[in-house]
Amino acid sequence: MDANAWYADQIDRVIIDEAELAAKVKELAKEISADFADVDGVLLVGVFKGAVMFMADLARALTVPVEMEFMALSSYGNAATSSGTVRIMKDLDTDLKGKHVIVVEDIIDSGLTLSWLLKYLGSRSPESVSVVSMLRKPDAQKIDVPVRYLGFDIPNEFVVGYGLDFAERYRELPFIGVVKPEVYQK
Ligand code: 5GP
Ligand code: MG
Numbered sequence: 318m319d320a321n322a323w324y325a326d327q328i329d330r331v332i333i334d335e336a337e338l339a340a341k342v343k344e345l346a347k348e349i350s351a352d353f354a355d356v357d358g359v360l361l362v363g364v365f366k367g368a369v370m371f372m373a374d375l376a377r378a379l380t381v382p383v384e385m386e387f388m389a390l391s392s393y394g395n396a397a398t399s400s401g402t403v404r405i406m407k408d409l410d411t412d413l414k415g416k417h418v419i420v421v422e423d424i425i426d427s428g429l430t431l432s433w434l435l436k437y438l439g440s441r442s443p444e445s446v447s448v449v450s451m452l453r454k455p456d457a458q459k460i461d462v463p464v465r466y467l468g469f470d471i472p473n474e475f476v477v478g479y480g481l482d483f484a485e486r487y488r489e490l491p492f493i494g495v496v497k498p499e500v501y502q503k
């Protein structure tokens with residue numbers, strides 16, 4: 318971490334650095350591209366706002382044709398705990414009929430959001446639905462969510478960066494890190 322970066326006194330430690338993230342994107346993209354090489358492209362469905370960075374990187378690393386859709390769901394507020402309720406704030410702009418849908422997730426924690434989303438997408442007649450998530454926490458094991466492509470399993474801590482926020486901050490950090498406890502107490 319750059320010692321004079323603005324976040325230096327707010328980030329406790331880096332869990333996954335920029336190079337590790339980039340390498341993982343390449344690896345996942347290679348796997349997905351191979352699996353979908355024989356069909357007419359994939360439709361990436363990203364969930365705002367957390368998945369934006371991963372979605373942008375993944376889309377550019379894939380070697381099959383890509384369409385992109387974004388949905389906005391609310392499940393977490395500004396608090397660091399899950400409410401368990403999901404509301405659609407922005408829906409899909411397109412029909413899923415005949416599409417190979419890949420849900421692009423930043424992180425799977427309880428799995429509630431994803432489990433809900435998979436039911437929703439499944440009801441819209443896609444050709445197939447699979448999931449890629451950059452991160453997953455151990456809690457995700459409690460509810461059965463089929464993650465076909467996974468970046469990293471991480472410890473049960475609240476993380477920020479690479480799209481993930483705390484109170485809308487830190488999304489732009491190029492790594493996955495843990496915020497110092499003082500920040501929560503402000
Ligand atoms: P789940 O429904 O799986 O419990 O939570 C999904 C959403 O909660 C994620 O897409 C993300 O927005 C948020 N979330 C879960 N864990 C974390 C975390 O450690 N850090 C941040 N910033 N958001 C998280
Ligand atoms: Mg998400």
Ligand code: MG
Pocket residue numbers: 393394481482483
């Ligand atoms: Mg959030």
